[in-house]
Amino acid sequence: MISIDNLHFKYGKKEVFNGLSLNFDKGNIYGLLGKNGTGKSTLFRNICGLLKPQKGDVHAFGYESFQRNPNMLNKIFLLPEEFHVPAVKVKDFSDSLAPFYPKYDATMFERLLTEFQIPLENNLSQMSMGQKKKTLIAFSLSTNTDVLLMDEPTNGLDIMSKVQFKKVMSAVSGRDKCIVISTHQVKDIENLVDRITVIDSGNLLFDQTIDQIGKKLQFVHSLEKPANAVYTDESLRGYDSIVVNTHQIESKVDLELLYKAVMEVPAELNKIFEY
Protein backbone atom coordinates (compact mmCIF):
# COMPACT_ATOMS: atom_id res chain seq x y z
CA MET A 1 0.00 0.00 0.00
CA ILE A 2 2.65 2.48 1.08
CA SER A 3 6.27 2.10 0.13
CA ILE A 4 9.05 4.38 1.27
CA ASP A 5 12.37 3.82 -0.37
CA ASN A 6 15.59 5.56 0.61
CA LEU A 7 13.78 8.67 1.82
CA HIS A 8 15.96 11.71 2.46
CA PHE A 9 14.36 14.79 3.90
CA LYS A 10 15.66 18.00 5.51
CA TYR A 11 14.15 21.15 6.93
CA GLY A 12 16.78 23.66 5.92
CA LYS A 13 19.98 22.21 7.38
CA LYS A 14 18.20 19.99 9.88
CA GLU A 15 18.21 16.45 8.57
CA VAL A 16 15.09 14.41 9.37
CA PHE A 17 15.44 11.29 7.21
CA ASN A 18 18.63 9.90 5.89
CA GLY A 19 17.71 7.01 3.64
CA LEU A 20 14.63 5.64 5.42
CA SER A 21 13.04 2.61 3.78
CA LEU A 22 9.78 1.23 5.09
CA ASN A 23 6.53 -0.37 3.94
CA PHE A 24 3.06 -0.15 5.38
CA ASP A 25 0.82 -3.03 4.34
CA LYS A 26 -2.88 -3.78 4.64
CA GLY A 27 -4.27 -5.82 7.50
CA ASN A 28 -2.08 -4.14 10.10
CA ILE A 29 -2.46 -1.52 12.77
CA TYR A 30 0.96 0.02 13.13
CA GLY A 31 2.16 1.79 16.22
CA LEU A 32 4.66 4.31 14.94
CA LEU A 33 6.84 5.30 17.86
CA GLY A 34 9.70 7.71 18.23
CA LYS A 35 10.95 10.60 20.28
CA ASN A 36 9.57 14.11 19.79
CA GLY A 37 11.01 15.68 16.67
CA THR A 38 12.15 12.37 15.25
CA GLY A 39 10.07 12.81 12.09
CA LYS A 40 6.81 10.91 12.64
CA SER A 41 4.63 13.79 11.43
CA THR A 42 7.07 14.53 8.61
CA LEU A 43 6.81 10.90 7.52
CA PHE A 44 3.01 11.17 7.41
CA ARG A 45 3.20 14.36 5.40
CA ASN A 46 5.58 12.72 2.95
CA ILE A 47 3.16 9.80 2.56
CA CYS A 48 0.22 12.13 1.86
CA GLY A 49 2.19 14.17 -0.64
CA LEU A 50 2.24 17.29 1.49
CA LEU A 51 6.03 17.33 1.40
CA LYS A 52 8.38 16.49 -1.43
CA PRO A 53 11.24 14.10 -0.66
CA GLN A 54 14.62 15.59 -1.45
CA LYS A 55 15.80 12.14 -2.46
CA GLY A 56 14.20 8.73 -2.63
CA ASP A 57 10.64 7.64 -3.39
CA VAL A 58 7.40 7.63 -1.51
CA HIS A 59 4.61 5.74 -3.25
CA ALA A 60 1.03 5.16 -2.17
CA PHE A 61 -1.14 2.74 -4.15
CA GLY A 62 1.36 2.91 -6.98
CA TYR A 63 1.16 6.71 -7.22
CA GLU A 64 4.09 8.95 -6.43
CA SER A 65 2.77 10.71 -3.34
CA PHE A 66 3.80 14.26 -4.22
CA GLN A 67 1.74 14.04 -7.42
CA ARG A 68 -1.26 14.28 -5.05
CA ASN A 69 -3.40 12.21 -7.35
CA PRO A 70 -7.07 12.37 -6.32
CA ASN A 71 -7.32 8.59 -6.64
CA MET A 72 -4.58 8.31 -4.06
CA LEU A 73 -5.98 11.01 -1.79
CA ASN A 74 -9.39 9.33 -1.60
CA LYS A 75 -7.72 6.17 -0.26
CA ILE A 76 -5.73 7.90 2.49
CA PHE A 77 -6.98 9.90 5.41
CA LEU A 78 -4.57 11.84 7.59
CA LEU A 79 -5.65 12.92 11.04
CA PRO A 80 -2.92 15.44 11.83
CA GLU A 81 -1.82 16.43 15.31
CA GLU A 82 -2.45 20.09 14.50
CA PHE A 83 -5.85 19.67 12.92
CA HIS A 84 -8.45 22.01 11.50
CA VAL A 85 -12.20 21.71 11.17
CA PRO A 86 -14.36 24.32 9.46
CA ALA A 87 -16.87 26.37 11.44
CA VAL A 88 -19.96 24.47 10.26
CA LYS A 89 -22.45 22.00 11.66
CA VAL A 90 -21.22 18.41 11.97
CA LYS A 91 -23.85 17.32 9.46
CA ASP A 92 -22.75 19.93 6.89
CA PHE A 93 -19.13 18.97 7.47
CA SER A 94 -19.78 15.31 6.74
CA ASP A 95 -22.28 15.92 3.92
CA SER A 96 -19.91 18.16 2.00
CA LEU A 97 -16.74 16.13 2.53
CA ALA A 98 -18.05 12.56 2.46
CA PRO A 99 -18.78 12.39 -1.31
CA PHE A 100 -15.03 12.52 -1.96
CA TYR A 101 -14.60 9.15 -0.25
CA PRO A 102 -16.16 6.28 -2.23
CA LYS A 103 -16.40 3.91 0.75
CA TYR A 104 -17.82 6.44 3.21
CA ASP A 105 -20.33 4.95 5.64
CA ALA A 106 -22.84 7.51 6.96
CA THR A 107 -24.42 5.04 9.39
CA MET A 108 -21.04 4.30 10.88
CA PHE A 109 -20.36 8.02 11.31
CA GLU A 110 -23.62 8.50 13.20
CA ARG A 111 -22.91 5.42 15.32
CA LEU A 112 -19.43 6.64 16.21
CA LEU A 113 -20.71 10.11 17.04
CA THR A 114 -23.26 8.53 19.37
CA GLU A 115 -20.42 6.56 20.93
CA PHE A 116 -18.49 9.80 21.42
CA GLN A 117 -21.66 11.59 22.61
CA ILE A 118 -21.55 14.29 19.94
CA PRO A 119 -24.87 15.48 18.44
CA LEU A 120 -24.97 15.70 14.65
CA GLU A 121 -26.57 19.14 14.78
CA ASN A 122 -23.77 20.69 16.85
CA ASN A 123 -21.61 23.35 15.28
CA LEU A 124 -17.92 22.48 15.16
CA SER A 125 -16.92 26.04 16.03
CA GLN A 126 -18.69 25.76 19.38
CA MET A 127 -17.06 22.49 20.38
CA SER A 128 -14.11 21.93 22.67
CA MET A 129 -10.81 20.78 21.16
CA GLY A 130 -11.44 17.23 22.39
CA GLN A 131 -14.92 17.12 20.84
CA LYS A 132 -13.58 18.42 17.55
CA LYS A 133 -10.91 15.76 17.59
CA LYS A 134 -13.44 13.01 18.34
CA THR A 135 -15.62 14.24 15.46
CA LEU A 136 -12.65 14.11 13.13
CA ILE A 137 -11.69 10.65 14.42
CA ALA A 138 -15.26 9.46 13.77
CA PHE A 139 -15.22 10.95 10.29
CA SER A 140 -11.79 9.53 9.47
CA LEU A 141 -12.91 6.03 10.44
CA SER A 142 -16.18 6.38 8.53
CA THR A 143 -14.40 7.28 5.30
CA ASN A 144 -13.22 3.64 5.26
CA THR A 145 -10.08 4.65 3.43
CA ASP A 146 -7.57 1.88 2.86
CA VAL A 147 -4.93 3.82 4.76
CA LEU A 148 -5.60 5.81 7.89
CA LEU A 149 -2.77 7.86 9.36
CA MET A 150 -3.35 9.14 12.88
CA ASP A 151 -0.83 11.54 14.32
CA GLU A 152 -1.03 11.65 18.12
CA PRO A 153 -4.78 10.88 18.06
CA THR A 154 -5.13 10.76 21.84
CA ASN A 155 -3.54 14.15 22.48
CA GLY A 156 -6.13 16.44 24.01
CA LEU A 157 -8.53 13.61 24.89
CA ASP A 158 -9.60 13.06 28.49
CA ILE A 159 -9.37 9.61 30.16
CA MET A 160 -12.92 8.59 29.22
CA SER A 161 -12.42 9.73 25.64
CA LYS A 162 -9.23 7.68 25.43
CA VAL A 163 -11.19 4.63 26.56
CA GLN A 164 -13.84 5.39 23.92
CA PHE A 165 -11.09 5.82 21.33
CA LYS A 166 -9.60 2.42 22.11
CA LYS A 167 -13.01 0.77 21.99
CA VAL A 168 -13.87 2.35 18.66
CA MET A 169 -10.48 1.55 17.12
CA SER A 170 -10.69 -2.11 18.13
CA ALA A 171 -14.04 -2.38 16.38
CA VAL A 172 -13.00 -0.88 13.05
CA SER A 173 -9.75 -2.65 12.26
CA GLY A 174 -10.06 -4.90 9.27
CA ARG A 175 -8.03 -7.12 7.00
CA ASP A 176 -8.14 -4.75 4.05
CA LYS A 177 -7.13 -1.70 6.05
CA CYS A 178 -3.84 -0.23 7.11
CA ILE A 179 -3.90 2.02 10.14
CA VAL A 180 -0.79 3.81 11.34
CA ILE A 181 -0.96 5.45 14.75
CA SER A 182 1.88 7.71 15.65
CA THR A 183 2.26 8.51 19.31
CA HIS A 184 4.69 8.96 22.14
CA GLN A 185 2.02 7.97 24.65
CA VAL A 186 2.49 4.22 24.21
CA LYS A 187 -0.02 3.29 26.91
CA ASP A 188 -2.79 4.70 24.70
CA ILE A 189 -2.20 2.19 21.95
CA GLU A 190 -1.53 -0.88 24.08
CA ASN A 191 -3.67 -3.86 22.99
CA LEU A 192 -4.59 -1.91 19.88
CA VAL A 193 -1.67 -2.19 17.51
CA ASP A 194 -0.39 -5.38 15.97
CA ARG A 195 2.94 -4.06 14.74
CA ILE A 196 5.49 -1.76 16.28
CA THR A 197 7.65 0.52 14.16
CA VAL A 198 10.19 2.74 15.86
CA ILE A 199 12.10 5.46 14.06
CA ASP A 200 14.93 7.52 15.44
CA SER A 201 17.43 9.97 13.98
CA GLY A 202 15.92 9.53 10.54
CA ASN A 203 16.31 5.78 10.47
CA LEU A 204 14.21 2.71 11.12
CA LEU A 205 15.20 1.40 14.53
CA PHE A 206 12.77 -1.44 15.05
CA ASP A 207 9.90 -2.99 13.09
CA GLN A 208 8.21 -6.17 14.35
CA THR A 209 4.70 -7.57 14.82
CA ILE A 210 3.30 -7.88 18.32
CA ASP A 211 3.02 -11.66 17.72
CA GLN A 212 6.72 -11.92 16.94
CA ILE A 213 7.66 -9.73 19.87
CA GLY A 214 5.54 -11.88 22.24
CA LYS A 215 7.12 -15.05 20.91
CA LYS A 216 10.72 -13.85 21.01
CA LEU A 217 10.68 -11.72 24.12
CA GLN A 218 9.38 -12.14 27.61
CA PHE A 219 8.38 -9.17 29.74
CA VAL A 220 8.96 -9.95 33.41
CA HIS A 221 8.73 -8.21 36.73
CA SER A 222 11.07 -9.35 39.52
CA LEU A 223 12.46 -8.14 42.80
CA GLU A 224 15.96 -8.88 41.66
CA LYS A 225 17.59 -7.99 38.39
CA PRO A 226 17.58 -11.06 36.08
CA ALA A 227 21.05 -12.06 34.98
CA ASN A 228 19.98 -12.84 31.42
CA ALA A 229 18.00 -9.61 30.87
CA VAL A 230 18.33 -7.91 27.51
CA TYR A 231 17.06 -4.76 29.10
CA THR A 232 16.12 -3.82 32.66
CA ASP A 233 14.27 -0.86 34.01
CA GLU A 234 14.36 -0.25 37.71
CA SER A 235 10.99 0.50 39.24
CA LEU A 236 9.74 1.27 42.75
CA ARG A 237 8.86 -2.36 43.44
CA GLY A 238 11.72 -4.16 41.78
CA TYR A 239 12.76 -4.57 38.16
CA ASP A 240 10.85 -4.63 34.86
CA SER A 241 12.93 -6.63 32.44
CA ILE A 242 12.96 -8.02 28.94
CA VAL A 243 14.46 -11.45 28.52
CA VAL A 244 14.63 -13.82 25.60
CA ASN A 245 11.48 -15.92 25.54
CA THR A 246 12.57 -19.53 25.83
CA HIS A 247 9.08 -20.84 26.56
CA GLN A 248 6.49 -21.81 24.00
CA ILE A 249 3.96 -19.43 25.57
CA GLU A 250 3.55 -16.00 24.02
CA SER A 251 4.34 -13.22 26.45
CA LYS A 252 2.14 -10.16 26.93
CA VAL A 253 3.98 -7.18 25.45
CA ASP A 254 4.69 -4.19 27.67
CA LEU A 255 4.90 -1.47 25.02
CA GLU A 256 6.44 1.14 27.27
CA LEU A 257 9.21 -1.17 28.35
CA LEU A 258 9.75 -2.35 24.79
CA TYR A 259 10.01 1.24 23.57
CA LYS A 260 12.57 2.09 26.25
CA ALA A 261 14.56 -1.00 25.29
CA VAL A 262 14.46 -0.13 21.61
CA MET A 263 15.76 3.33 22.36
CA GLU A 264 18.50 2.05 24.70
CA VAL A 265 19.65 -1.23 23.17
CA PRO A 266 18.33 -1.42 19.59
CA ALA A 267 21.13 -3.62 18.26
CA GLU A 268 20.69 -6.29 20.95
CA LEU A 269 16.95 -6.42 20.41
CA ASN A 270 17.13 -6.61 16.64
CA LYS A 271 19.71 -9.38 16.92
CA ILE A 272 17.13 -11.56 18.71
CA PHE A 273 14.72 -11.17 15.78
CA GLU A 274 17.30 -12.16 13.19
CA TYR A 275 16.88 -15.84 13.97
Next chain:
Amino acid sequence: MKDFFTFHRFILLLKNHLIENRKKYVLFSVSIFAIGFFIVLLFFIFNGSARYTCYCTAANGTKDYIEHNRDWLMIQNIVYWPGLFIFGGLFALTSYVNFGNQGEAIFYMNKPASIFEKWLVEVFVRMILFFVVYSALFYILFIPGTLLYNALERMTFHDYYASIKLDENHIRDFCAGGKQPIFESSPLFDFNIFGVDDQVWLLYMVLVSSYVSGIAFFMYGAVLFNKFSFFKTFLLGFGVFLVYVFYALIVNPRQNIFIASGWEHDLFRLRAYKIENSNLYVVMEESYLFTLYAILTVFVPIALLVVSYFKLKEKEI
Protein backbone atom coordinates in the same frame (compact mmCIF):
# COMPACT_ATOMS: atom_id res chain seq x y z
CA MET B 1 -7.47 13.03 -17.79
CA LYS B 2 -9.69 11.84 -14.93
CA ASP B 3 -6.73 12.30 -12.59
CA PHE B 4 -6.49 15.91 -13.74
CA PHE B 5 -10.10 17.02 -13.95
CA THR B 6 -13.62 15.69 -13.63
CA PHE B 7 -16.62 17.96 -13.61
CA HIS B 8 -18.22 15.91 -10.82
CA ARG B 9 -15.23 16.40 -8.52
CA PHE B 10 -15.06 20.09 -9.39
CA ILE B 11 -18.71 20.57 -8.42
CA LEU B 12 -18.16 18.59 -5.18
CA LEU B 13 -15.18 20.76 -4.30
CA LEU B 14 -17.03 23.95 -5.13
CA LYS B 15 -19.99 22.88 -3.01
CA ASN B 16 -17.65 21.93 -0.18
CA HIS B 17 -15.88 25.28 -0.45
CA LEU B 18 -19.13 27.24 -0.35
CA ILE B 19 -20.51 25.28 2.59
CA GLU B 20 -17.34 25.71 4.62
CA ASN B 21 -17.06 29.43 3.86
CA ARG B 22 -20.67 30.54 3.55
CA LYS B 23 -20.74 32.39 6.86
CA LYS B 24 -17.65 34.43 5.91
CA TYR B 25 -18.97 35.13 2.43
CA VAL B 26 -22.41 36.22 3.62
CA LEU B 27 -20.79 38.54 6.15
CA PHE B 28 -18.48 39.95 3.49
CA SER B 29 -21.40 40.54 1.10
CA VAL B 30 -23.44 42.26 3.80
CA SER B 31 -20.45 44.50 4.62
CA ILE B 32 -20.01 45.47 0.96
CA PHE B 33 -23.72 46.24 0.67
CA ALA B 34 -23.68 48.28 3.88
CA ILE B 35 -20.72 50.37 2.71
CA GLY B 36 -22.39 50.97 -0.69
CA PHE B 37 -25.64 51.87 1.03
CA PHE B 38 -23.85 54.34 3.30
CA ILE B 39 -22.16 56.08 0.34
CA VAL B 40 -25.48 56.32 -1.55
CA LEU B 41 -27.18 57.64 1.57
CA LEU B 42 -24.53 60.35 1.90
CA PHE B 43 -25.01 61.19 -1.78
CA PHE B 44 -28.77 61.63 -1.28
CA ILE B 45 -28.24 63.72 1.81
CA PHE B 46 -25.75 66.09 0.22
CA ASN B 47 -26.55 65.97 -3.49
CA GLY B 48 -29.90 64.27 -4.13
CA SER B 49 -32.41 66.05 -6.39
CA ALA B 50 -30.32 69.20 -6.64
CA ARG B 51 -30.31 69.10 -10.42
CA TYR B 52 -32.03 67.21 -13.23
CA THR B 53 -31.69 66.46 -16.93
CA CYS B 54 -34.07 68.03 -19.49
CA TYR B 55 -33.94 68.82 -23.18
CA CYS B 56 -35.80 70.39 -26.04
CA THR B 57 -36.45 68.54 -29.26
CA ALA B 58 -34.98 70.27 -32.30
CA ALA B 59 -36.78 70.31 -35.67
CA ASN B 60 -34.66 67.39 -36.92
CA GLY B 61 -35.52 65.37 -33.83
CA THR B 62 -32.19 65.70 -32.03
CA LYS B 63 -32.04 66.44 -28.32
CA ASP B 64 -30.92 69.88 -27.31
CA TYR B 65 -30.03 69.65 -23.62
CA ILE B 66 -30.85 72.57 -21.34
CA GLU B 67 -29.63 70.76 -18.23
CA HIS B 68 -27.57 67.59 -18.32
CA ASN B 69 -27.08 66.24 -14.84
CA ARG B 70 -24.68 63.29 -14.60
CA ASP B 71 -24.25 63.15 -10.83
CA TRP B 72 -26.14 59.87 -10.50
CA LEU B 73 -24.00 58.23 -13.18
CA MET B 74 -20.91 59.55 -11.46
CA ILE B 75 -21.82 58.12 -8.06
CA GLN B 76 -22.62 54.75 -9.63
CA ASN B 77 -19.23 54.59 -11.30
CA ILE B 78 -17.48 55.88 -8.20
CA VAL B 79 -19.09 53.17 -6.09
CA TYR B 80 -18.85 50.31 -8.60
CA TRP B 81 -15.32 50.40 -9.97
CA PRO B 82 -13.19 51.28 -6.94
CA GLY B 83 -15.39 48.92 -4.90
CA LEU B 84 -14.83 46.13 -7.38
CA PHE B 85 -11.07 46.60 -7.23
CA ILE B 86 -10.79 47.10 -3.46
CA PHE B 87 -13.20 44.39 -2.32
CA GLY B 88 -12.13 42.04 -5.13
CA GLY B 89 -8.51 42.49 -4.06
CA LEU B 90 -9.33 41.89 -0.39
CA PHE B 91 -11.34 38.81 -1.30
CA ALA B 92 -8.56 37.47 -3.52
CA LEU B 93 -6.06 37.86 -0.69
CA THR B 94 -7.96 35.23 1.27
CA SER B 95 -7.45 32.67 -1.54
CA TYR B 96 -6.14 29.17 -0.95
CA VAL B 97 -7.00 29.14 2.75
CA ASN B 98 -4.44 30.25 5.25
CA PHE B 99 -1.23 28.46 4.34
CA GLY B 100 0.32 29.94 7.48
CA ASN B 101 -1.87 27.62 9.56
CA GLN B 102 -0.59 24.08 9.16
CA GLY B 103 -3.86 22.42 10.21
CA GLU B 104 -5.90 24.40 7.70
CA ALA B 105 -3.36 23.85 4.95
CA ILE B 106 -3.28 20.07 5.54
CA PHE B 107 -7.09 19.89 5.62
CA TYR B 108 -7.26 21.77 2.32
CA MET B 109 -4.49 19.97 0.46
CA ASN B 110 -5.65 16.53 1.56
CA LYS B 111 -9.10 16.87 0.03
CA PRO B 112 -9.30 14.22 -2.66
CA ALA B 113 -9.31 16.51 -5.67
CA SER B 114 -6.60 17.39 -8.14
CA ILE B 115 -4.50 20.53 -7.78
CA PHE B 116 -6.07 21.81 -10.97
CA GLU B 117 -9.56 21.44 -9.51
CA LYS B 118 -8.49 23.20 -6.32
CA TRP B 119 -6.97 26.01 -8.37
CA LEU B 120 -10.04 26.23 -10.61
CA VAL B 121 -12.42 26.49 -7.65
CA GLU B 122 -10.37 29.41 -6.31
CA VAL B 123 -10.32 31.13 -9.70
CA PHE B 124 -14.06 30.56 -10.11
CA VAL B 125 -14.94 31.81 -6.62
CA ARG B 126 -12.51 34.74 -6.46
CA MET B 127 -13.02 36.01 -9.99
CA ILE B 128 -16.30 34.91 -11.50
CA LEU B 129 -18.53 34.31 -8.48
CA PHE B 130 -17.31 37.43 -6.70
CA PHE B 131 -17.83 39.51 -9.86
CA VAL B 132 -21.38 38.17 -10.26
CA VAL B 133 -22.32 38.59 -6.58
CA TYR B 134 -20.71 42.03 -6.37
CA SER B 135 -22.52 43.19 -9.53
CA ALA B 136 -25.79 41.73 -8.23
CA LEU B 137 -25.33 43.64 -4.94
CA PHE B 138 -24.66 46.77 -6.96
CA TYR B 139 -27.92 46.39 -8.87
CA ILE B 140 -29.87 45.53 -5.72
CA LEU B 141 -28.62 48.82 -4.29
CA PHE B 142 -28.84 50.98 -7.40
CA ILE B 143 -32.11 49.86 -9.02
CA PRO B 144 -34.24 51.24 -6.18
CA GLY B 145 -31.70 54.06 -5.84
CA THR B 146 -32.22 55.04 -9.48
CA LEU B 147 -36.00 54.92 -9.10
CA LEU B 148 -35.80 57.15 -6.04
CA TYR B 149 -33.30 59.52 -7.62
CA ASN B 150 -35.39 59.92 -10.77
CA ALA B 151 -38.54 60.49 -8.74
CA LEU B 152 -36.76 63.26 -6.83
CA GLU B 153 -35.35 64.75 -10.07
CA ARG B 154 -38.75 64.64 -11.76
CA MET B 155 -40.30 66.35 -8.76
CA THR B 156 -37.70 69.15 -8.86
CA PHE B 157 -38.16 69.50 -12.64
CA HIS B 158 -41.94 69.80 -12.40
CA ASP B 159 -41.77 72.13 -9.40
CA TYR B 160 -39.41 74.43 -11.30
CA TYR B 161 -41.40 74.56 -14.55
CA ALA B 162 -44.69 74.80 -12.68
CA SER B 163 -43.37 77.88 -10.96
CA ILE B 164 -42.61 79.62 -14.26
CA LYS B 165 -45.28 78.13 -16.53
CA LEU B 166 -47.34 81.32 -16.54
CA ASP B 167 -44.42 83.26 -17.93
CA GLU B 168 -44.82 82.42 -21.65
CA ASN B 169 -41.78 84.42 -22.75
CA HIS B 170 -39.56 82.71 -20.23
CA ILE B 171 -40.61 79.26 -21.47
CA ARG B 172 -39.82 80.24 -25.03
CA ASP B 173 -36.29 80.97 -23.86
CA PHE B 174 -35.86 77.26 -23.22
CA CYS B 175 -37.44 75.58 -26.22
CA ALA B 176 -38.27 76.94 -29.66
CA GLY B 177 -41.94 77.14 -30.57
CA GLY B 178 -43.05 77.51 -26.96
CA LYS B 179 -42.64 73.81 -26.25
CA GLN B 180 -42.08 72.53 -22.73
CA PRO B 181 -38.65 71.01 -21.96
CA ILE B 182 -38.76 67.24 -21.65
CA PHE B 183 -37.53 65.49 -18.52
CA GLU B 184 -35.01 62.65 -19.00
CA SER B 185 -34.46 60.01 -16.35
CA SER B 186 -30.94 59.27 -15.17
CA PRO B 187 -29.98 55.81 -16.43
CA LEU B 188 -28.86 52.87 -14.34
CA PHE B 189 -25.10 52.47 -14.79
CA ASP B 190 -23.78 53.86 -18.05
CA PHE B 191 -20.21 54.09 -19.28
CA ASN B 192 -20.97 57.26 -21.17
CA ILE B 193 -19.88 59.05 -18.04
CA PHE B 194 -16.32 58.61 -19.34
CA GLY B 195 -17.21 60.20 -22.68
CA VAL B 196 -16.12 57.19 -24.71
CA ASP B 197 -19.40 56.41 -26.42
CA ASP B 198 -17.76 54.69 -29.38
CA GLN B 199 -15.32 52.64 -27.28
CA VAL B 200 -17.51 51.34 -24.50
CA TRP B 201 -16.60 47.72 -25.23
CA LEU B 202 -12.91 48.57 -25.06
CA LEU B 203 -13.29 50.37 -21.76
CA TYR B 204 -15.24 47.41 -20.44
CA MET B 205 -12.44 45.12 -21.53
CA VAL B 206 -9.72 47.25 -19.95
CA LEU B 207 -11.53 47.69 -16.64
CA VAL B 208 -12.59 44.06 -16.31
CA SER B 209 -9.21 42.72 -17.37
CA SER B 210 -7.49 45.13 -14.95
CA TYR B 211 -9.75 43.72 -12.25
CA VAL B 212 -8.87 40.16 -13.28
CA SER B 213 -5.21 41.12 -13.39
CA GLY B 214 -5.37 42.52 -9.86
CA ILE B 215 -7.18 39.46 -8.55
CA ALA B 216 -4.67 37.15 -10.26
CA PHE B 217 -1.82 39.07 -8.65
CA PHE B 218 -3.35 38.78 -5.17
CA MET B 219 -4.08 35.08 -5.71
CA TYR B 220 -0.48 34.58 -6.71
CA GLY B 221 0.61 36.31 -3.51
CA ALA B 222 -1.72 34.14 -1.42
CA VAL B 223 -0.15 30.94 -2.73
CA LEU B 224 3.40 32.30 -2.78
CA PHE B 225 3.60 33.41 0.85
CA ASN B 226 2.83 31.19 3.82
CA LYS B 227 2.49 33.79 6.52
CA PHE B 228 1.18 37.36 6.37
CA SER B 229 0.43 36.92 2.67
CA PHE B 230 -1.88 39.95 2.81
CA PHE B 231 0.89 42.41 3.70
CA LYS B 232 3.60 40.69 1.71
CA THR B 233 1.51 40.71 -1.48
CA PHE B 234 0.61 44.33 -0.92
CA LEU B 235 4.28 45.20 -0.48
CA LEU B 236 5.18 43.17 -3.56
CA GLY B 237 2.59 45.07 -5.60
CA PHE B 238 3.86 48.37 -4.25
CA GLY B 239 7.38 47.29 -5.16
CA VAL B 240 6.32 46.50 -8.74
CA PHE B 241 4.65 49.91 -8.95
CA LEU B 242 7.80 51.63 -7.67
CA VAL B 243 9.89 49.84 -10.29
CA TYR B 244 7.48 51.13 -12.94
CA VAL B 245 7.66 54.68 -11.61
CA PHE B 246 11.46 54.47 -11.27
CA TYR B 247 11.79 53.26 -14.85
CA ALA B 248 9.27 55.67 -16.32
CA LEU B 249 10.35 58.76 -14.39
CA ILE B 250 14.02 58.35 -13.68
CA VAL B 251 15.71 55.84 -15.98
CA ASN B 252 13.89 56.73 -19.16
CA PRO B 253 11.50 59.57 -18.48
CA ARG B 254 10.02 59.94 -21.96
CA GLN B 255 10.33 56.40 -23.13
CA ASN B 256 7.31 54.29 -23.81
CA ILE B 257 7.56 51.32 -21.51
CA PHE B 258 5.16 49.18 -23.49
CA ILE B 259 6.66 49.19 -26.95
CA ALA B 260 9.99 49.70 -28.75
CA SER B 261 12.02 52.91 -28.51
CA GLY B 262 11.12 55.80 -30.73
CA TRP B 263 7.72 55.98 -29.17
CA GLU B 264 7.04 58.29 -26.32
CA HIS B 265 4.31 58.98 -23.89
CA ASP B 266 3.70 60.40 -20.47
CA LEU B 267 3.50 58.26 -17.38
CA PHE B 268 -0.26 58.01 -17.04
CA ARG B 269 -1.43 59.13 -20.47
CA LEU B 270 -2.28 56.48 -22.98
CA ARG B 271 -1.17 58.36 -26.05
CA ALA B 272 1.92 57.82 -28.18
CA TYR B 273 4.03 60.60 -29.64
CA LYS B 274 7.06 60.84 -31.83
CA ILE B 275 9.48 63.75 -31.91
CA GLU B 276 11.22 64.60 -35.18
CA ASN B 277 13.22 67.78 -35.68
CA SER B 278 11.93 69.10 -32.38
CA ASN B 279 8.34 68.71 -33.60
CA LEU B 280 5.95 66.47 -31.78
CA TYR B 281 3.70 64.21 -33.84
CA VAL B 282 0.97 61.91 -32.68
CA VAL B 283 1.98 58.69 -34.36
CA MET B 284 -0.45 56.31 -32.74
CA GLU B 285 -4.10 56.90 -32.14
CA GLU B 286 -5.11 56.80 -28.52
CA SER B 287 -7.38 53.84 -29.23
CA TYR B 288 -4.49 51.69 -30.55
CA LEU B 289 -2.43 52.22 -27.46
CA PHE B 290 -5.56 51.62 -25.49
CA THR B 291 -5.93 48.28 -27.26
CA LEU B 292 -2.31 47.46 -26.53
CA TYR B 293 -2.93 48.21 -22.85
CA ALA B 294 -6.03 46.03 -22.98
CA ILE B 295 -4.04 43.15 -24.49
CA LEU B 296 -1.38 43.53 -21.80
CA THR B 297 -3.92 43.49 -19.01
CA VAL B 298 -5.36 40.31 -20.50
CA PHE B 299 -1.97 38.68 -20.87
CA VAL B 300 -0.72 39.54 -17.38
CA PRO B 301 -3.57 37.81 -15.46
CA ILE B 302 -3.32 34.71 -17.63
CA ALA B 303 0.42 34.50 -16.97
CA LEU B 304 -0.08 35.09 -13.23
CA LEU B 305 -2.84 32.50 -13.02
CA VAL B 306 -0.71 29.91 -14.76
CA VAL B 307 2.20 30.68 -12.42
CA SER B 308 -0.07 30.46 -9.36
CA TYR B 309 -1.26 27.02 -10.51
CA PHE B 310 2.31 25.72 -10.75
CA LYS B 311 3.17 27.33 -7.40
CA LEU B 312 0.22 25.53 -5.82
CA LYS B 313 1.29 22.29 -7.48
CA GLU B 314 4.70 22.55 -5.85
CA LYS B 315 3.40 23.86 -2.54
CA GLU B 316 4.73 22.00 0.50
CA ILE B 317 2.96 21.99 3.83
